[in-house]
Amino acid sequence: MFTKFKTTSSVVFLDPHSEKAPEIAGGTKVDIVLSPSLYWVKKLSLPVKYARDAKKLLPSLFEDNLPEGNYSYVVFKEGEEFLAFAYEDKKIIEEIGKKNISISSINNVYFAQTELLELLPCKINEKEVMVVDNEIVFIAPRVWNETAEELSLDSLKLSKKTIKLQQFSHIIDNSSLYKVAVLIGMFIILLGIENFITMQKIESVNIQKEKLFEEYKLYPTMMQNRSVLQEYETTFEKQTKLRELIAEFLKLKLEKEQKITDIAYKNKMLSVKISGLDTAASKKVLQSLQSYKAALSSSFKGKTFEIKVKL
Structure with a gap:
C-alpha cells in the first residue's frame, strides 16, 4: 500500500x-x-x-x-x-x-x-x-x-x-526488439572493450593496494587496520590533552619567589609542584585551572603546593 x-x-x-x-x-x-x-x-x-x-x-x-x-x-x-x-x-x-x-x-x-x-x-x-x-x-x-x-x-x-x-x-513489439538487437550487435565490441578497460583499472587498483599494504606493513584486513588506527588516535588524543594541560601550568603568572619545582606524569595522573605559595596564592592558581576542576586535587606538603590532575 x-x-x-x-x-x-x-x-x-x-x-x-x-x-x-x-x-x-x-x-x-x-x-x-x-x-x-x-x-x-x-x-x-x-x-x-x-x-x-x-x-x-x-x-x-x-x-x-x-x-x-x-x-x-x-x-x-x-x-x-x-x-x-x-x-x-x-x-x-x-x-x-x-x-x-x-x-x-x-x-x-x-x-x-x-x-x-x-x-x-x-x-x-x-x-x-x-x-x-x-x-x-x-x-x-x-x-x-x-x-x-x-x-x-x-x-x-x-x-x-x-x-x-x-x-x-520489456513490453515492446517485435519491430522494436529487432532494432534493439541490431544496436546490441553494433555496440557489443565497444562494450567488450569498455569491460576490458574497466577490469584493467580494477586490477591496477588491486596491485597498488597490495604495494601500499606491503610498504607500510599494514594488516591484511581493514578491520585489523581500523583497530590499530583507533589505538593510535586514542594515544594521540591523550598526549594532546597532556600537552595542553602542561601548557596551562607553564602559563601561570607566578611571583618571583614562586616557581614550578617538579612536573611528573604517572598512571594517568599529572602532578605539578609549586614552591613559594601561600594559601591565597594557591587559590588563585586553582582558579586559573577551573576547566579541569572535576579531575583536580591539591594539597600542601611543607612549603610546597602540589596539584594533581587525572587524565
Whole structure:
C-alpha cells in the first residue's frame, strides 16, 4: 500500500506501511517517489570515472547487505562519489498493484534519496518518520522526531534521476526488439572493450593496494587496520590533552619567589609542584585551572603546593 500526499503535480509517495490510499483521476499520469523501505542505497568512492563502469561493480558491493532476491541496480554520479541503489522490481510493482494503479499511467519512478532531502524530517505514517543522517535518507520510529510534520509534495521539483522498472522496459513489439538487437550487435565490441578497460583499472587498483599494504606493513584486513588506527588516535588524543594541560601550568603568572619545582606524569595522573605559595596564592592558581576542576586535587606538603590532575 502507498500514500499520495496533496499535490498538484500527480506525485505519489510509495510506502509499504502507509494506510492511506491515493486518489488518482482516470487518465492521469503519475510520478512515483519510492520510500527508503523499497530500496537500498550506498554512497561510494570507486576507482572508476563513469557511472556505467561503477554499475558493473554494484552486485559485488551490495551482496553482503541484501536479503535473498532478484535485484536491479542503478548508480548516479555526484561530484567525485557515486550514489548507488539496489531494488527489487517485482516488490515495487506488487506495491503498485495492491492499489490497482495501471502500469501505463506511471510516468517516472524516483527515489526518496534523490528527491526529498530538502523536505526532511517528515512524518510518513502514524508510526514512522523519514529522516536524513550523513546525507542518507532512511525510515525511523516516530519517537525519533515526534514534532515532524506530514510530508507535503506541493512544491516538489523532480530531478532527472529516474529508473525504469524491468516490466516496463520489456513490453515492446517485435519491430522494436529487432532494432534493439541490431544496436546490441553494433555496440557489443565497444562494450567488450569498455569491460576490458574497466577490469584493467580494477586490477591496477588491486596491485597498488597490495604495494601500499606491503610498504607500510599494514594488516591484511581493514578491520585489523581500523583497530590499530583507533589505538593510535586514542594515544594521540591523550598526549594532546597532556600537552595542553602542561601548557596551562607553564602559563601561570607566578611571583618571583614562586616557581614550578617538579612536573611528573604517572598512571594517568599529572602532578605539578609549586614552591613559594601561600594559601591565597594557591587559590588563585586553582582558579586559573577551573576547566579541569572535576579531575583536580591539591594539597600542601611543607612549603610546597602540589596539584594533581587525572587524565
